Amino acid sequence: MAYDGNHASRRSVLGAAGGVGAAALAGCLGGGDDIEHVRPIEIESFPVEEYESEVNVWNWYTDWVDWHTDEFQESYEGIDRVYSQAYSGPSEWYSRLEAGNDEIDNICATNEWVVRAMDNDYLEPLPVEQMEAWDVLDPLAREDAEEYYSRDGEVYAIPESIVMQPSLTYNTEYFNSPPDSWGVLWDEDLAGMMFMEDWPEVSCRIAALYTGQDPNDPDDFEEIEEVLMQQRDLNVTYWNEFSSAMEMFIDEEVVVGPLRDGRTWMAQFLNDAPIDYAVPEEGMMYTYDNFVIPTGAPNPRASAAWIEHGGQISSRVQLFAEMGYVPPIENLEDELTQVVSEEEAAFADWLDPDELIFVEPLDEETLDRYDEIWTTVVAG
Amino acid sequence: MLLLFFILPLLYMVWLSFHDGMPPASLTLENYLNVVTTDLYLRVVWRTTVLTVQTTALVVVLGYTLAYSMARFSKRTTLLLLLVILPFWTNYIVRMYALINIFSRDGLLDWMQLVTGLAQEPSGIMYTHTAVLLGLTYVWLPLATLPFYASLTNMDDNLIEAAKDLGAGPIETFFTVTLPMTKNGVIGGIILVAIPTFGAFVTPTLLGGTDQLMIGMVIENQFTEAFNWPFGSALSVIVSAFVVLMLLIAVKFGAGDVVTRRSDTQ
Numbered sequence: 001m002a003y004d005g006n007h008a009s010r011r012s013v014l015g016a017a018g019g020v021g022a023a024a025l026a027g028c029l030g031g032g033d034d035i036e037h038v039r040p041i042e043i044e045s046f047p048v049e050e051y052e053s054e055v056n057v058w059n060w061y062t063d064w065v066d067w068h069t070d071e072f073q074e075s076y077e078g079i080d081r082v083y084s085q086a087y088s089g090p091s092e093w094y095s096r097l098e099a100g101n102d103e104i105d106n107i108c109a110t111n112e113w114v115v116r117a118m119d120n121d122y123l124e125p126l127p128v129e130q131m132e133a134w135d136v137l138d139p140l141a142r143e144d145a146e147e148y149y150s151r152d153g154e155v156y157a158i159p160e161s162i163v164m165q166p167s168l169t170y171n172t173e174y175f176n177s178p179p180d181s182w183g184v185l186w187d188e189d190l191a192g193m194m195f196m197e198d199w200p201e202v203s204c205r206i207a208a209l210y211t212g213q214d215p216n217d218p219d220d221f222e223e224i225e226e227v228l229m230q231q232r233d234l235n236v237t238y239w240n241e242f243s244s245a246m247e248m249f250i251d252e253e254v255v256v257g258p259l260r261d262g263r264t265w266m267a268q269f270l271n272d273a274p275i276d277y278a279v280p281e282e283g284m285m286y287t288y289d290n291f292v293i294p295t296g297a298p299n300p301r302a303s304a305a306w307i308e309h310g311g312q313i314s315s316r317v318q319l320f321a322e323m324g325y326v327p328p329i330e331n332l333e334d335e336l337t338q339v340v341s342e343e344e345a346a347f348a349d350w351l352d353p354d355e356l357i358f359v360e361p362l363d364e365e366t367l368d369r370y371d372e373i374w375t376t377v378v379a380g
Numbered sequence: 381m382l383l384l385f386f387i388l389p390l391l392y393m394v395w396l397s398f399h400d401g402m403p404p405a406s407l408t409l410e411n412y413l414n415v416v417t418t419d420l421y422l423r424v425v426w427r428t429t430v431l432t433v434q435t436t437a438l439v440v441v442l443g444y445t446l447a448y449s450m451a452r453f454s455k456r457t458t459l460l461l462l463l464v465i466l467p468f469w470t471n472y473i474v475r476m477y478a479l480i481n482i483f484s485r486d487g488l489l490d491w492m493q494l495v496t497g498l499a500q501e502p503s504g505i506m507y508t509h510t511a512v513l514l515g516l517t518y519v520w521l522p523l524a525t526l527p528f529y530a531s532l533t534n535m536d537d538n539l540i541e542a543a544k545d546l547g548a549g550p551i552e553t554f555f556t557v558t559l560p561m562t563k564n565g566v567i568g569g570i571i572l573v574a575i576p577t578f579g580a581f582v583t584p585t586l587l588g589g590t591d592q593l594m595i596g597m598v599i600e601n602q603f604t605e606a607f608n609w610p611f612g613s614a615l616s617v618i619v620s621a622f623v624v625l626m627l628l629i630a631v632k633f634g635a636g637d638v639v640t641r642r643s644d645t646q
Contacts, residue, residue: 091604116607198585200605237507237589244480244586253485253504371606378593379424 040293040304041125041154046132047076047308052299054081055306058093059108061161061289062086063322072309079302093294097122101296105303111165111287112201114149114157115361117294124293124300125154126307133158133291133311140351141288141328144358149290157290158311161319162328162351165287165359166202166258167277174255178278182210184256186227191234195248195257198238200374201362202258203228209282209357216360225373232377249275265324265347279355287359288328320348390620397613411614421598421615428595431509431584432577435516439524439573440566442517447528448558461529464522472519476586479518483511483587507589515583520576524569531565532558567630575623595619 035050059065062084069082087093090113093104097117109117117123128134134142134155141159149157170179174193185194185206196203205215207224218224236254239245246263248254250273259277267273291307293300309315313335316327321339326348329335336345362370400408415421450460467475482488485504493499505511539561543553559566581596595615602612 089604200601232590235590240585247484251485367606368608371601371608375424375593375598375601376420378590379420379427380591380593 035301038300039124040297040300041127043127043301043304044130046130046304048301048305051076051079051301051305053078053302054083055079055105055299055302056083056085056103057106057108057303057306058085058087058104059106060086060088061108061319061323061325064319067318067322068310068315071315072306075309076302076305079305082306094122097294097296101294102298104294105297105299106306107292107294108160108289109157109292110289111148111359112361114290114292117292118149118151118156122295123156124295124297125156126158126293127304128155128158131158131304131308131311133308136311136313136316136329138162138328138330138332138351140353140356144288145290148358148361157288157292158307159288159328160291160310160316161262161289161325163287163289163325164261164277164350165285166197166206167261167264168280168284169249169257169259169264169275169277171249171252171255171274172276173274178276179256180278180281182206182280182282185258186210186231186234188234190256192236193255195235195237195239195245195254196231197245197258198240198378200370201359201367203238203377204370204373205285205359206258207231209280209285212282215285215357216362217366221369221373225376228373228377232380238378249273261347261350262323262325265344268347269324269344277350279350279352283357284350284355285357285359289325320344326351393613393620394617396610397617399610402609405610411611412618414611415614415618421595424593424595424598425618427593428578431513431516431594432574434513435520435577436570436574438513438517439521440570443521443524443569444528444566446521447525447532451529451532461526464525464529467518467522472582475519476515476583479511479515479587480506483514506587509588509591511587511589512584512592515587516577516580519583520573523572527565527568527572528562529565531562531568535561563633567633571626571630574626578622579619 035052057065065084065086069084073079073082090110093107093109094113094117096104098120101122114123126134137145137159141162145155145157145159149155168179168182168184170184184190185196196206204218204224207228208215208218211220211223211227213220213224236248239248239257242260242263245257245259246267249257249259249264250267250271261277264275264277267275291310293303293307297303313327313329316329317335317339319325319327320336324347326332327335328351332348332351333345336348396403397411398407398409399405400410446464450457450464454460480487483504483506484490485506486502487504487506490499490502490504494502505514535558539557540553543557548556579596579599580594581600584592584594585597596619599612599615599619602608602615606612
């Protein structure tokens, strides 16, 4: 669920409300075990033999966390407490890291927030060479992590899921065949039957693709603004919250628009909605949600163990079975059919490198320009 | 405590707003110039002001009516006051999601309109200006009703009787006696509603459509997505200036009377 961003989902908000007390308690109690404190990078072998008795995890894959917590505690005897917090936006945990973290052990962090945290020394490097959670990754994910999530040869994040950011989701009953271009979002015949995402980085990138530009490094911002202004009145809304956007598809209030693959999967397989994703000819943008350990984590060994256990193939495929988000592993379809039907497993068959464009962290100038453009567009 | 929790954060925000990046960075007026010279932000501020005025007006009318009814016509005021503050016991976000379910197409509002024949087919008001206006009104109505009620119950009923004895009708009595005598409560309620409405971003984000950008949403975006904290701070300072302006107006037109009167009695 890359970037449930600044957007509160129903589940995450309720989860957060329940989890916040436990998390605060974890912050008070954390790190009280009588074992030597080490940095994660100093852990020499896995599975970790000696570890703290608790771990405080911030992860928005709530259903998967519930499942994994039981499995984890079964595998690691002595982990008495797993505190989990379903945050509604990355700025929640990021502000805690800025303030000096002493409570959070493990975070599921999305792409640009990993880079931001890494650049400000808020993350611990990980002993990836020792970890199976790293070895099982698809080469694409490993290469991306080495390129974007590493500094001075040390890797700071291990991809947990690979996510369309966004998916081009459409109603299969309305369309005879899948839309083949992002240009469908500019089709005036569909006015009042589509929406855009209220996030500059997504919407401006879509516009960049539509206008034939590099979404990570566009050269004509004015054209991006122009086409977004043209597109403006075709929308029902600019959505800001994932579950509401998904429900608009389920209720058939919209027939096409940007979403996420996981949400599309949930609507299709859990709600029997007639929707699917299309692969546009301009390319599909993708990103990762990642396991990271923040500096100041009071339970670093237990946190590393959480990643190693959660990064096993058996745990990763469960993320897809629970929530429809794709694990970035090799032999994906074979592994998925162990836990879901062939039809569901086929849903994850979108990892064709020729059609994929990685959502690179933007430089400051592009970020500012995208933000200005989007503010202008939304202000009308 | 006032210095630590109120003044220092405010000063830090002001200080940050004069930088061209996160400190240490050079000082600049560019953030303020950007706000006042870009009609985009002025348009957003104007739109926010309009929505704030509409919300405040609606809350005053509904809240005052509610408070007046409780104070004058009901004997179960404790129960009614409890009902007024009941929404505060539920999380703000949860209340917003409840409204989403009510306002959505085929939601409760549609159902009621269909049942009563007010509409022929479901349409929903989600993602409209009306949805945001009703959402903000719903959120702040209890907050304004309480000072309205307090001022009404503190009023001397004999004044109303005197006005009637002197020949004033109900409407004239209300506008010449009741409303002026409860002016402080009304102004207090207006302040309690207008200030948070001006900075609102959750309600318009969740309920609004493509035309509902408010200044609070722009500020929130600067801090959490654009990471342009100095510019976000400059916008925040402007919003804070609006708040101060509101307070000054309130003091000038009567809320200050309350403070003065209380000081006199101590």
